[in-house]
Amino acid sequence: MNREKAIELINTHITTPHIIKHSYAVESVMRALAKKIEPENEEMWGIAGLLHDLDNDTVDWKSDMSLHGPKTIEILKNENFGNEEMYHAICAHNPCNGTKIQNKFDRALYAADPITGFITAIALVYPDKRISSVKVKSITKRMKETRFAAGANREAMKSIEKLGIDFSDFAKLSLDAMVEIGDILGL
Ligand SMILES: [Fe+2]
Numbered sequence: 350m351n352r353e354k355a356i357e358l359i360n361t362h363i364t365t366p367h368i369i370k371h372s373y374a375v376e377s378v379m380r381a382l383a384k385k386i387e388p389e390n391e392e393m394w395g396i397a398g399l400l401h402d403l404d405n406d407t408v409d410w411k412s413d414m415s416l417h418g419p420k421t422i423e424i425l426k427n428e429n430f431g432n433e434e435m436y437h438a439i440c441a442h443n444p445c446n447g448t449k450i451q452n453k454f455d456r457a458l459y460a461a462d463p464i465t466g467f468i469t470a471i472a473l474v475y476p477d478k479r480i481s482s483v484k485v486k487s488i489t490k491r492m493k494e495t496r497f498a499a500g501a502n503r504e505a506m507k508s509i510e511k512l513g514i515d516f517s518d519f520a521k522l523s524l525d526a527m528v529e530i531g532d533i534l535g536l
Contacts, residue, residue: 350392354430355399362424368405373533374465375401375458377526382457385522386512390454397435397458400425401442414445453512460509463502464523467491470498472536480536481528488520 359372379398383391404420418440425431440448441455442462450456471487472480491497492506509519527534 350396350431350435352392352396352399354428355396358403358424358428358430359399362403362407363405365405368402370534371465371469372399372402373530374469374527375399375461377530378461378465378523379457381522381526382461385514386453386457393432393435394454394457396431397438397454398461400431400435401439401458401462414443415447418443418446418448456508456512459505460507460519461523462505464506464519465527467498467501467506468520468524468527469534469536470501478536480524480531480534483524485517485521485524488524489517492516 359369363369363372376395376398380391380395383394387394400421402421403424404417407424408416408420410417421439422431422436425436434454437448437451438454438458440446441450442458450459468480468483468488471491472478472483475482492503495503506519507516510516514522527536
């Protein structure tokens with residue numbers, strides 16, 4: 350399992366630029382979460398973040414959402430890449446395929462996925478559209494405005510608290526991680 354190969358995979362399988370950026374964003378948040386929770390697994394958590402939407406171009410999510418996740422695992426197995434723990438976390442980030450969240454790794458990915466889009470949406474309403482302008486306070490405030498970025502799953506983001514991390518700490522950790530790769534994200 351190595352990061353270079355994972356990047357090669359996303360560049361081969363994903364053609365939508367914003368999904369590629371999203372993959373890097375989720376990687377950055379997963380690495381930050383791993384450093385806090387399971388530092389020994391940072392590489393695996395980060396790579397799962399990179400690969401969690403690998404089937405973006407292969408599966409028509411709208412017609413059959415239950416394939417999102419399992420299809421990624423099929424691709425990864427064909428490529429001889431990854432391990433069962435990673436496959437489980439990737440499947441569990443999409444409850445529509447019936448995979449249940451069973452551990453910290455699964456939970457982290459489930460929460461990291463929506464917060465990246467949420468923070469991006471907040472950055473885009475700032476006049477300079479820069480992620481470095483985003484404040485933790487605006488993230489916590491926007492959480493309560495259900496019509497703002499309505500697609501961002503509040504329950505999933507908030508569920509990070511089941512790992513003993515306050516939502517505002519999670520917001521700060523995610524924001525800091527994304528600011529660090531602001532150039533890749535184009536924000
Ligand atoms: Fe995602």
